[in-house]
Amino acid sequence: MRVKMIFALVAVYAVAAAPAFLPGGWRVIVQPATEDAVEVYYQPVSPERFRSYEGIRPFQRALEAAERRVEAHPYDLAPPYILHGPYRLIAPYVTERGRELASPLISGMDWPEGVATPYAVVPQVRPVVNSQAELRALVLMRGWVFHEPAVLGMGIEPELNRVVISTNAFDQGLRHRLAREYGSRLVVVEWDPLARPMRLL
Numbered sequence: 221m222r223v224k225m226i227f228a229l230v231a232v233y234a235v236a237a238a239p240a241f242l243p244g245g246w247r248v249i250v251q252p253a254t255e256d257a258v259e260v261y262y263q264p265v266s267p268e269r270f271r272s273y274e275g276i277r278p279f280q281r282a283l284e285a286a287e288r289r290v291e292a293h294p295y296d297l298a299p300p301y302i303l304h305g306p307y308r309l310i311a312p313y314v315t316e317r318g319r320e321l322a323s324p325l326i327s328g329m330d331w332p333e334g335v336a337t338p339y340a341v342v343p344q345v346r347p348v349v350n351s352q353a354e355l356r357a358l359v360l361m362r363g364w365v366f367h368e369p370a371v372l373g374m375g376i377e378p379e380l381n382r383v384v385i386s387t388n389a390f391d392q393g394l395r396h397r398l399a400r401e402y403g404s405r406l407v408v409v410e411w412d413p414l415a416r417p418m419r420l421l
Contacts, residue, residue: 250411253404257395260409278339279307282326286311286343293321294352299378300343311343312381314351348381349405358383358402370394372415382408388415 246265253259279302286300286309296318300311311322327340355376362374370389377384383406385398390411398407 251395253408254399255404256399257392258398258404258407258409260390260395260411262411276302276307277330277332278337278341279309281328281330281339282309282341282343285326285328286322289321290352293318294356296321296351298348298350298352298381299355299376301378303379309341309343310346310379312346312348312378314348318351319345319347350381354406355381355383358406368394368397377408380408382406385409386415387411388413 247261247263249259249261251257251260283300283302289311290297290299296313296315298312298314300309300322302308303310309326313319313322322343322345325340325342327338330337330339359374359376370387370391371385371394372388373386375384376382383402385394385407387394387409388411390413395409398409
């Protein structure tokens with residue numbers, strides 16, 4: 221009975237919100253961002269379950285180098301990530317200086333199973349709105365989360381270039397409070413009606 225009720229609610233909200241389906245990210249935008257409310261999306265299936273990771277090691281090593289660049293220039297760059305099918309290293313930037321910093325070839329030597337293997341990856345640079353510094357500042361300011369009982373967790377999602385707030389409640393007030401406090405381009409809400417709070421053992 222409880223499961224049926226949850227799926228009924230999903231259907232009601234999906235119809236009411238005219239969701240946008242994003243197959244590449246396996247996300248359904250239940251409600252898009254507006255000037256006074258942040259975006260809400262639902263991810264029914266994690267894409268990691270269907271990915272093959274064969275041949276990804278060079279891109280993982282390149283990602284580590286790109287992350288070091290971001291740590292050194294957090295106001296110019298945003299968190300990098302790997303796109304699948306085919307593999308691509310995406311290096312987001314915020315400033316023109318960031319574009320120059322993110323662009324250079326990343327090369328080195330990997331040692332899979334003890335065998336020296338050279339690699340070279342050219343990052344694909346993309347302009348974004350939020351820098352590493354902005355995203356991290358919000359995540360480090362976790363105290364406000366405890367005042368929002370509907371919030372189950374939070375973290376940075378590089379591909380979205382947002383801080384993701386996880387919740388199992390469809391709370392319109394939360395959307396508006398987040399937008400009022402942080403703007404609608406820094407935060408996004410991931411809604412999962414089946415999610416449960418993490419418990420410390």
